[in-house]
Amino acid sequence: MSRTSDWPLPPDSLRLLLPPALQAKLAAHPLSRDLYPTSMGHYRRAHGHQMSRDRHDDHLLIYCSEGGADLQVQSASGPQDFRVGCGDLIWLPPGLAHAYRADAEQPWSISWVHLRGDGAAWLRQAAGYDSAPLRHWGVQHALLNGFAQLLEARHSGYRFQPFLLAASRLRALLCQLPLLRPLREGGLDLESLHGYMRENLQRRLELTQLAAFCNLSKFHFVNRYRALTGRTPVQHFLHLKIEYACQLLDSSGHSVAQVSEALGYDDSYYFSRLFSKVMGMSPSAYRARLGEGRGGA
Known part of the structure; x- marks a missing residue:
């Protein structure tokens, strides 16, 4: 599994890693095996947050709701640089080497989830992430609530049922994207x-x-x-x-x-x-x- 950030958590942030045994159960269950989370969290005003991955073997979604960051991905044609801002959703698929760093003056606040399953690739394409890893959706309450619902599985003692529900909520979150559409894109509101x-x-x-x-x-x-x-x-x-x-x-x-x-x-x-x-x-x-x-x- 791709290594999660070891950024030191302040009191108002959260990082939740699923134990290997729980991941194995989700990968085997018929209701979750094609799409399930492996870790998730939210970081608030993440001063000093940065990560670089040369080996990346799962999907990673990062939704920025405040501040900004710099993102670089390694494509077939060479490195590509992106400026991440409020309302941007990053989708990094397996195999895409990348690095990101929170802005020093206005660090980002983010909700994030690592996920696996064969259904993720299709949903990524349906959401329009074929050509670039970043899209601007604006600050959408549906997305913020969707990420927040995933974290309701915490304090469960890693019981299976709450995380099976989280897998279902993850599917609902991703299925919203083709329907949600950006608040404004291509000159159209x-x-x-x-x-x-x-x-x-x-x-x-x-x-x-x-x-x-x-x-x-x-x-x-x-x-x-x-x-x-x-x-x-x-x-x-x-x-x-x-x-x-x-x-x-x-x-x-x-x-x-x-x-x-x-x-x-x-x-x-x-x-x-x-x-x-x-x-x-x-x-x-x-x-x-x-x-x-x-x-x-």
């Missing part, structure tokens, strides 16, 4: 844009209007949005509308025509075609399934 879409589900927003909201040309807007989300902005807006249509069909007495009108479609047949394209059934068939007893939990 996705959070504001999606909020604008949700506030206008009753309208038929066109691509021109969505691009104007982001102060971009239609061409650059569509390309940047697709690169970040894997779909077009019009597709996402349509799916938000159909989600809302399903809620109305489930919880209101509105007719299909009334639901169509509530979403800004004067032609209910056109709305039905859009609904069927997304849901694989017509609005009427979707509502009928409730009466057949197949709509519940």
